[in-house]
Amino acid sequence: MSGTTVSPRSFLLRGFIVLQMGLLSACTSSSERNHAQGQLAGHNPQLDAQPAETSAPAAMTPVPEIPAVAGQETPASVVPGVSAGPAMPEISNEAAMPEISNDAAMPGISTGAVLPGAPAGTLKPGASPGAVTPEASTATPKPRVAAAFPYTARTVAGGLNVPWEMAFAPDGRIFFTERPGSLRVIENGKLRPAPLLKLLAPFVGKGEGGLLGLALDPAFESNGFAYVYHSYRVTDGGVANRVLRIKIGSSRAEISKVLLDNIPGDTNHNGGRIKFGPDGYLYITTGERYEPELAQYQSSLGGKILRITTSGDIPKDNPWPGSPVYSLGHRNPQGLAWQPESGVLYSSEHGQSSHDEINIIEAGANYGWPLIEGDEAGSSTQKLVAPLAHSGEETWAPSGMTFITQGPWSGELLVAGLAGQELLQVSMSPAGGSPSIKALFKKKYGRIRNVAEAPDGTLYLMTNNRDGRGEPRAQDDKLIALRPNWK
Numbered sequence: 001m002s003g004t005t006v007s008p009r010s011f012l013l014r015g016f017i018v019l020q021m022g023l024l025s026a027c028t029s030s031s032e033r034n035h036a037q038g039q040l041a042g043h044n045p046q047l048d049a050q051p052a053e054t055s056a057p058a059a060m061t062p063v064p065e066i067p068a069v070a071g072q073e074t075p076a077s078v079v080p081g082v083s084a085g086p087a088m089p090e091i092s093n094e095a096a097m098p099e100i101s102n103d104a105a106m107p108g109i110s111t112g113a114v115l116p117g118a119p120a121g122t123l124k125p126g127a128s129p130g131a132v133t134p135e136a137s138t139a140t141p142k143p144r145v146a147a148a149f150p151y152t153a154r155t156v157a158g159g160l161n162v163p164w165e166m167a168f169a170p171d172g173r174i175f176f177t178e179r180p181g182s183l184r185v186i187e188n189g190k191l192r193p194a195p196l197l198k199l200l201a202p203f204v205g206k207g208e209g210g211l212l213g214l215a216l217d218p219a220f221e222s223n224g225f226a227y228v229y230h231s232y233r234v235t236d237g238g239v240a241n242r243v244l245r246i247k248i249g250s251s252r253a254e255i256s257k258v259l260l261d262n263i264p265g266d267t268n269h270n271g272g273r274i275k276f277g278p279d280g281y282l283y284i285t286t287g288e289r290y291e292p293e294l295a296q297y298q299s300s301l302g303g304k305i306l307r308i309t310t311s312g313d314i315p316k317d318n319p320w321p322g323s324p325v326y327s328l329g330h331r332n333p334q335g336l337a338w339q340p341e342s343g344v345l346y347s348s349e350h351g352q353s354s355h356d357e358i359n360i361i362e363a364g365a366n367y368g369w370p371l372i373e374g375d376e377a378g379s380s381t382q383k384l385v386a387p388l389a390h391s392g393e394e395t396w397a398p399s400g401m402t403f404i405t406q407g408p409w410s411g412e413l414l415v416a417g418l419a420g421q422e423l424l425q426v427s428m429s430p431a432g433g434s435p436s437i438k439a440l441f442k443k444k445y446g447r448i449r450n451v452a453e454a455p456d457g458t459l460y461l462m463t464n465n466r467d468g469r470g471e472p473r474a475q476d477d478k479l480i481a482l483r484p485n486w487k
């Protein structure tokens with residue numbers, strides 16, 4: 001492990017990175033952007049000027065007093081597969097898949113994911129990039145076994161403005177962030193019209209930056225503390241990100257402390273997910289702000305997963321003494337989830353030109369960006385960890401993720417897909433092999449930013465069709481509840 005600011009191999013690395021950056025600038029960069037907007041450069045003024053990002057928050061809409069339910073959707077349209085009669089065949093690959101209408105969106109479609117074929121935990125790439133899951137390569141369509149889709153969807157809040165993260169209080173309140181800078185709450189089933197907190201300068205919301213992550217203190221019930229991650233303007237005019245502690249009262253919240261600041265930021269690649277691990281520490285994903293080399297510099301907070309205490313201190317057992325860096329070599333990770341039974345940390349990450357990743361995160365490990373992507377292994381002199389699974393030439397643009405802890409899907413990992421406009425259902429192999437991945441709700445709701453499981457087993461999805469890259473439809477953006485059918 002190196003605790004130095006610059007790797008001893010820095011000259012070689014820099015040369016390689018310069019080459020990589022040259023290549024980068026010549027090709028498309030963010031898989032999410034590729035998918036939705038074509039080829040935009042890293043600092044595209046048009047993107048900077050996106051009204052959805054820069055204007056004042058749109059009217060906090062008209063969600064009628066609740067159950068702020070915008071009409072329960074019919075099971076047939078919401079739960080594809082349920083009423084479709086017998087056995088829905090799995091479709092073997094995307095090429096063969098016709099455009100699916102919203103109403104017909106069906107779960108159980110292979111994403112075409114490239115799965116390295118390595119046992120979970122060993123992280124060694126196996127299959128060639130062209131490989132598909134055994135399930136997807138089955139010649140004969142396999143009957144879908146699940147008798148019934150275990151959830152029924154209904155919209156619980158609409159007219160939201162790029163909702164990014166949500167958190168469930170023990171008293172039933174649902175707090176959530178909107179990227180333009182508002183912390184909001186659903187209380188007794190009703191969306192409170194006024195935000196609990198509206199961030200002001202130096203807060204800045206533009207591009208992919210703004211008010212992003214949110215996590216409640218493990219002792220929230222007694223101390224009312226929560227934590228947020230947001231972008232802000234620094235004195236030289238640039239953008240950085242920081243983590244704040246806030247205190248949430250009954251009708252408003254206030255900033256209580258800056259825990260960590262000067263996290264590299266820019267218009268894009270700001271990371272932004274924050275979550276508490278089972279160890280009680282706060283984990284933070286950060287992007288490399290389109291400076292790929294930052295991801296490899298241990299001394300930079302960009303392109304990392306960080307780990308701090310609730311006071312902003314460095315845990316004594318962090319891999320680099322005195323540093324919040326927990327793992328490095330990340331491009332733009334936006335998802336964190338711990339597998340309940342094992343306590344293993346998983347993360348989702350936006351790849352370059354597809355090759356989106358699901359990684360198993362270990363303290364001190366290097367996840368390779370920008371030295372490797374996909375199944376590449378890198379040089380033998382530096383251990384770089386390949387992803388557990390990646391999207392190959394497809395694009396997920398993965399963001400929030402969660403493990404399911406209740407009901408028939410218990411143990412499954414769900415990952416929200418933005419450009420992919422889907423919810424990925426990742427089933428870990430009991431034998432420790434590659435996970436199988438299905439796309440749920442493909443194109444049904446548009447861009448999905450996040451998924452979370454509430455204490456009562458309800459799943460919540462957040463759409464992000466107003467984030468500047470989507471096509472907003474009626475009532476977007478939405479918070480959609482998937483109520484358990486098994487209760």
Ligand SMILES: [Ca+2]
Nearest residue numbers: 357367368369
């Ligand atoms: Ca990687």
